[in-house]
Amino acid sequence: MTRPYFLMSAAMIGLAGLPACAGESQPETQQDSGVPFEITEVAEFTQPWALVFLPDGRMLVTEKPGNMRWVTQGGETSDPFAGLPAVDEGGQGGLGDVILHPDFEDNSTIYFSYVEAGEGDTRGAVVATATLSLTENGGALSDVTTIWRQNPKVTGRGHFGHRLAFSPDGDYLFISSGERQKFDPAQDMAQNLGKIIRLYPDGSVPEDNPFYDQGGVTAQIWSFGHRNPLGLAFNEKGELWEHEMGPRHGDEFQLIERGENYGYPIVSNGDHYSGEEIPDHDTRPEFRAPDAYWVPAISPAGLIFYGGEMFESWKGDAFIGGLSSRALVRVTFDCEDGATACEAERYSINDQRVREIEEGPDGTIWVLTESGSDGTLVKLTPAE
Secondary structure, three states: OEOOEEOOOHHHEEOOOOOOOOOOOOOOEEOOOOOOEEEEEEEEEEOEEEEEEOOOOOEEEEEOOOEEEEEOOOOOEOOOOEOOOOOOOEOOEOEEEEEEOOOHHHHOEEEEEEEEEOOOOOEEEEEEEEEEEEOOOOEEEEEEEEEEEOOOOEOOOOOOEEEEEEOOOOOOEEEEEOOOOOOHHHHOOOOOOOEEEEEOOOOOOOOOOOOHHHOHHHHHEEEEOOOEEEEEEEOOOOOEEEEEEOOOOOEEEEEOOOOOEOOOOOOOOOOOOOOOOOOOHHHOOOOOOOOEEEOOOOOEEEEEEOOOOOOHHHOOOEEEEEOOOOEEEEEEOOOHHHEOOEEEEEEOOOOOEEEEEEEOOOOOEEEEEEEOOEEEEEEEEEOO
16 A cells, blocks of 8 residues: 655645735625635634534534634634633643534533643643533533543643544544654553544443453544544544644644554654654554655644535545644545655645634535734635
8 A cells, every 4th residue: 555745846736816805894805816715704713713613503613722602604703711721832732622522402512622731730631521602702611520640640631632523323432642742642542642542422431342351441542553634534434533733844634544553653654853864664564554655744633525516626535634734734545656645736825834624514624724824714715
């Protein structure tokens, strides 16, 4: 199986239009010949992290410092919701992902992740459920219940992961858990750091998990050997895919398979920031190699598989946000030379970091970008 890496030139990168003028009250639509879509700026946020659509067409947006809001497709933004727990914000940590329960229309339940403080300057990611009530100007969370924690809590403020995804049948909740910049936990089966976790929606552990018989947090583990997984999504076939940041280059995109070891920190197609080399995946075939990887890094964040009709030629493709690459990266599975997955194009969105991507009910693509502490929600529609 061929698994390509990507060395991108400027000619392969689409260029977006000029930044919006400050102080304009209406969303601004931008178009440039370098991209096949129009960019409409919709709303502004402070360090936005995640986005999910509600059944009524509004969106929930999380802000890393600890706020959650709704926003309309026209750009009306609510006040921060009441009832969120205390968030330990700093570095890469804070309020994280938010998704809806599969039966949200009946039970108004949401799932969200955030970082909580521990003892002795330690912290870790947690996942909680809550009942969401919306008001004319905002909303509130009630019955907040923690259903999962990173174990153990450790020092540092990096590599929490804490992306969330339900299986297409709604029976299982998957959680990405980073190795917290501690390296070894990714291979330590007595910890749930550096792992993909599989739970029932109430936080209990399915008995058919691959390591269930070992008990404790080990029973939660679906796959291991991960570094900083910041994208988690199912495709139209019902397959779970994940992407994660490599140590120094070597960002990975891969199919997640039951019980597999993905090799970090024993192998990586990147190297340590110190310059120390890490053996490549092809030196250790017992570890599951990525389906695609990037050298130099794109710093991936956010992941969707596009299923709409508005961009018909993109149906089935994956879209990955790029932070250091300041790009929206399209990945196709129709590759030459038998490769499983390969980068098709990447586009600049106003030369900003791309944190999150979601598909709208009508097939539009919605993107959260960031520049410093500022963030923007933009809508992408086909260029005329």
